[in-house]
Each structure stands twice: as structure tokens, then as C-alpha cells.
Amino acid sequence: MHISFLIHNAYGIGGTIRTTYNLAGTLAEQHDVEIVSVFRHREEPVFATPGKVRLRHLVDLRKDGPGYEGDHPEARRPATVFPATEGRYKQYSALTDRRIAEHLRSLDCDVVVGTRPGLNVHIAQQARRGPVRVGQEHLTLSTHSAPLKLTLRTHYPRLDAVTTVTEADAQTYRKLMRLPGVRVEAVPNSVPAPLVAPADGTGKWVVAAGRLAPAKRYDVLIRAFAKVVAERPDWRLRIYGAGVEKAKLRKLIDDLGLYNHVLLMGPANPLDPEWVKGSIGAVTSSLESFGMTIVEAMRCGLPVVSTDCPHGPGEIIDNGADGLLVPVGKTDAIAAGLLKLINDDELRKRMGRQALENAARFDPAQIAGRYERLFGELATRGTLRGSLHRTRGALLSSALRTTDAGRSALRRVRAA
Known part of the structure; x- marks a missing residue:
């Protein structure tokens, strides 16, 4: 095609x-x-x-x-x-x-x-x-x-x-x-397999990525991470991306005294080498159309703690198996989800391995195959529809030729 x-x-x-x-x-x-x-x-x-x-x-x-x-x-x-x-x-x-x-x-x-x-x-x-x-x-x-x-x-x-x-x-x-x-x-978006080895679950970093925009609710993530730091000060959070919320988020980090624990890293491309430095992915959006960063993190071997916002996350994460879904905007629930994985090394590593396996369904070869089938079926339907239209036209033309009125009508159509 x-x-x-x-x-x-x-x-x-x-x-x-x-x-x-x-x-x-x-x-x-x-x-x-x-x-x-x-x-x-x-x-x-x-x-x-x-x-x-x-x-x-x-x-x-x-x-x-x-x-x-x-x-x-x-x-x-x-x-x-x-x-x-x-x-x-x-x-x-x-x-x-x-x-x-x-x-x-x-x-x-x-x-x-x-x-x-x-x-x-x-x-x-x-x-x-x-x-x-x-x-x-x-x-x-x-x-x-x-x-x-x-x-x-x-x-x-x-x-x-x-x-x-x-x-x-x-x-x-x-x-x-x-x-x-x-x-x-x-048909979901596709994410290719990373060109780097997957995370091994030992790095004490939580990683988030995406536009620094209001819908991503990084303010909620930062407040939740303040609760994480109170219990596990040996862990840190990296946020990758650029956007209109940068100054506001920087001030919040400073106000909460988290300047040594929460880092605004700016944009990075490619992101795979940054994902694998961490052990947990975090998404705290109030709305996602899909959740590309969730799949990217999973393809790098990270379990993701994500808000269960409308549409994407619930169709990507198998809650409790390869990641955790938590209520939207609930700081305590997000902190609890992060701490659950931080405090249980074996659970975190097992979920990371499962995330790596389950995310393979978003490989470009899988998604392209679904589009190929869709395109082929639509093309076949169009061909059949066109053939049927031509057949009906031929039958109508044949019927019209059998009467004087029909022959006259056909002459007027052809002249037009």
C-alpha cells in the first residue's frame, strides 16, 4: 500500500x-x-x-x-x-x-x-x-x-x-x-523497545516526564514526594520536561525544602537512558488521552505509580501486577503508592519485570499490524461498495434501455 x-x-x-x-x-x-x-x-x-x-x-x-x-x-x-x-x-x-x-x-x-x-x-x-x-x-x-x-x-x-x-x-x-x-x-500509540538495558530496580530514583503543564499535576507529585522524603530521605525525584509551570514548581520545591530531593531536569531526548536510571515511574495527571510516558517507563522496566485518570492509565497498567493506580489528586494515596514500591525491593523488581513483559504489546510491529488489518478491511469494503454501485448502475441502465422513456432519459443524462 x-x-x-x-x-x-x-x-x-x-x-x-x-x-x-x-x-x-x-x-x-x-x-x-x-x-x-x-x-x-x-x-x-x-x-x-x-x-x-x-x-x-x-x-x-x-x-x-x-x-x-x-x-x-x-x-x-x-x-x-x-x-x-x-x-x-x-x-x-x-x-x-x-x-x-x-x-x-x-x-x-x-x-x-x-x-x-x-x-x-x-x-x-x-x-x-x-x-x-x-x-x-x-x-x-x-x-x-x-x-x-x-x-x-x-x-x-x-x-x-x-x-x-x-x-x-x-x-x-x-x-x-x-x-x-x-x-x-x-488503536493505541506505539512505543519502540529501548536501545538500552532495562532498569534493574536498584537506583533510588523516581522518574517523571512530560510537559510542565497544569494537567500533569506535578504540584501534587511534589507534595506527595515530600511525604516520601519524610520516611525515605535516601530517595529522590527527577522530573523531565519544559513548560509554563516551571517557575511555579521551582518555588514549590524551594518552599517545601526539597531542593536536594526533587530535581527539574529540563527536556531530554531520547528519554530511555534517563528512565533506566530510575526504579519507579510516576504519573499524576488529572487527564491523559493515552499515557505515552507510562508505556515508555514500562518498556524500560519500571513499574509506574499513576493516577487513575480518565482513559489511558487504566488501559495500560494492570493494577497490582505491573504498576499501581491511585486516585486523582490525592497526595496521601500517591505517596502511599510510591512508598509501597520503595519499601519493598522484591515487589518493585517483580513489578518492573512484569511491566517490561506487558508493555511489549505496544511495540510498533504490533500496532502497525493492527493498522494494516484496518486499512486492508476498509480498502476491501470500499472496493465492494464501488463494485456494487457499478453493478446497480449497470442494472438500472439496462432496465432504462428497455423503454422509450428510459432511452430518452439516458440520452438526456449523457448529453448533460
């Missing part, structure tokens, strides 16, 4: 970009795969492009480059196809509307995959007939505004499939969205 992914900006950093590269690279072992980035703002992508995957862009935002288009007259006019209800709307314009439309109408492929709601709307409206049209949901339906949900309900029926990263979100789509004829399928 020739498979084409359409993504907001393949040159940035983030979970959607990372998992798109993982999936595209694995599919490219058997198929012809490209990633088309709407924007390009730097010379080289942050993540290495898999060898067999072609990467190209539609709009060049490299200010020092000869192809810079940020001052293009159309870039100053608002987008009319990319939905105004979508969070990235201000970055889109009449220029992106035109470039995306030209790309989709000229695209000669078997499958086209969108990776955010606004791009899925473009695909629904502008992709030519023939390719299987798939819209990926990397967040959750519940996080979208009511106007955006209405927009999706209007345009998504033209897609062949919508994929979500959790079964819980797939069930929400099936229940709340009216998408007749559209297949809604849960």
Missing part, C-alpha cells in the same frame, strides 16, 4: 509527532509511506526520520531560508476550511487551506491518514475519491469544545474510519457522535 500521513508539524516535538514517526517507520518496512507536514519551521526534525519514510512539507516557516512563506499575502488571511473551532486555528490561513487542498486533490495513494481534528476535516472535504480516509484522534472527544464536536459531527461521516488511542474514547465516539458508516476503532 501507499500510505500518506498528514500532520501539523513533523519538525516539532510531542507525542503525536513521536508516535506518527514510530508507526510510519514500521509500516514502511512493508509499504510505501510518506509523512506530509503542513508546516516546517526548522531545518531538521527533532526526531530522526525513519530511513524508508519520505518527509515533505507544504508551507515553509524557516525565516532564514530562501523558501520562507510567513509573509505570503494568503498567510495573512484567515482559513475557511480548517475549522475555527480547532485549537490550532490561528496558525492556519488561506495559504494552508490552498496548499492542503492542492495536496489532497493530487494525492495518489491507497490510504490517507489525518492526525488532528482540523486536518481530518480537510481530508473529509477535499481528499479525492478512492483512497481510504482515516482520521486519528490523539486527544479525546471529551476534551473538545461543543462547537468543535458539532463540526466533527458534520464532516466526519465522509471519513472511512476514526481511530482513537483508547477503547474508552472509542466508546464515547460511538455513543455521542452520529457517524453512520464510519468505523470507529481503538
Whole structure:
């Protein structure tokens, strides 16, 4: 198959970009795969492009480059196809509307995959007939505004499939969205096996990673770790990531006197070498669309103590076997979960081994296989539908030819 992914900006950093590269690279072992980035703002992508995957862009935002288009007259006019209800709307314009439309109408492929709601709307409206049209949901339906949900309900029926990263979100789509004829399928994100040896469970470090954003609730994790330090001052916490909460979290660490125990490490890429320095992963989010960092930690041999927030964690962690699920926002419960693993070396190491084994189901080969089956079934369904349509047309044409009125009608249609 020739498979084409359409993504907001393949040159940035983030979970959607990372998992798109993982999936595209694995599919490219058997198929012809490209990633088309709407924007390009730097010379080289942050993540290495898999060898067999072609990467190209539609709009060049490299200010020092000869192809810079940020001052293009159309870039100053608002987008009319990319939905105004979508969070990235201000970055889109009449220029992106035109470039995306030209790309989709000229695209000669078997499958086209969108990776955010606004791009899925473009695909629904502008992709030519023939390719299987798939819209990926990397967040959750519940996080979208009511106007955006209405927009999706209007345009998504033209897609062949919508994929979500959790079964819980797939069930929400099936229940709340009216998408007749559209297949809604849960396919999780993929995480490759690390290139480093797994953690051995002896390092006295708890590791957390992700954007320093309010939804990640690192303030709760830091307060919980103050309780951990009171009992086990020999353990420390490393938090990797950057974001708007950095100054606030730094002040909290200082106020609690944890400057020797809680370290804000900044962003790191790759993260695998940092995960394996620790023995426990920690996630204290109030909301997760999936939980990439949970899987990353597990693939490095760490059991994860995670809040049981909606969607992701409960579908990843087998509570009590390869990690622990604790209530959202409950400092005492998070501290108790961490201390349970800190104070029991054998339990921590056993859970780490189980986490390593169980997380293999998120390997890119496993996830790519699920997408291959989905694409194949949708392509077959489209072929059968087209064949049935042609058969019905032939039967109708034959029937019309048997009457004078029918023959006259056929002549008028052909003349038109």
C-alpha cells in the first residue's frame, strides 16, 4: 500500500509527532509511506526520520531560508476550511487551506491518514475519491469544545474510519457522535523497545516526564514526594520536561525544602537512558488521552505509580501486577503508592519485570499490524461498495434501455 500521513508539524516535538514517526517507520518496512507536514519551521526534525519514510512539507516557516512563506499575502488571511473551532486555528490561513487542498486533490495513494481534528476535516472535504480516509484522534472527544464536536459531527461521516488511542474514547465516539458508516476503532500509540538495558530496580530514583503543564499535576507529585522524603530521605525525584509551570514548581520545591530531593531536569531526548536510571515511574495527571510516558517507563522496566485518570492509565497498567493506580489528586494515596514500591525491593523488581513483559504489546510491529488489518478491511469494503454501485448502475441502465422513456432519459443524462 501507499500510505500518506498528514500532520501539523513533523519538525516539532510531542507525542503525536513521536508516535506518527514510530508507526510510519514500521509500516514502511512493508509499504510505501510518506509523512506530509503542513508546516516546517526548522531545518531538521527533532526526531530522526525513519530511513524508508519520505518527509515533505507544504508551507515553509524557516525565516532564514530562501523558501520562507510567513509573509505570503494568503498567510495573512484567515482559513475557511480548517475549522475555527480547532485549537490550532490561528496558525492556519488561506495559504494552508490552498496548499492542503492542492495536496489532497493530487494525492495518489491507497490510504490517507489525518492526525488532528482540523486536518481530518480537510481530508473529509477535499481528499479525492478512492483512497481510504482515516482520521486519528490523539486527544479525546471529551476534551473538545461543543462547537468543535458539532463540526466533527458534520464532516466526519465522509471519513472511512476514526481511530482513537483508547477503547474508552472509542466508546464515547460511538455513543455521542452520529457517524453512520464510519468505523470507529481503538488503536493505541506505539512505543519502540529501548536501545538500552532495562532498569534493574536498584537506583533510588523516581522518574517523571512530560510537559510542565497544569494537567500533569506535578504540584501534587511534589507534595506527595515530600511525604516520601519524610520516611525515605535516601530517595529522590527527577522530573523531565519544559513548560509554563516551571517557575511555579521551582518555588514549590524551594518552599517545601526539597531542593536536594526533587530535581527539574529540563527536556531530554531520547528519554530511555534517563528512565533506566530510575526504579519507579510516576504519573499524576488529572487527564491523559493515552499515557505515552507510562508505556515508555514500562518498556524500560519500571513499574509506574499513576493516577487513575480518565482513559489511558487504566488501559495500560494492570493494577497490582505491573504498576499501581491511585486516585486523582490525592497526595496521601500517591505517596502511599510510591512508598509501597520503595519499601519493598522484591515487589518493585517483580513489578518492573512484569511491566517490561506487558508493555511489549505496544511495540510498533504490533500496532502497525493492527493498522494494516484496518486499512486492508476498509480498502476491501470500499472496493465492494464501488463494485456494487457499478453493478446497480449497470442494472438500472439496462432496465432504462428497455423503454422509450428510459432511452430518452439516458440520452438526456449523457448529453448533460
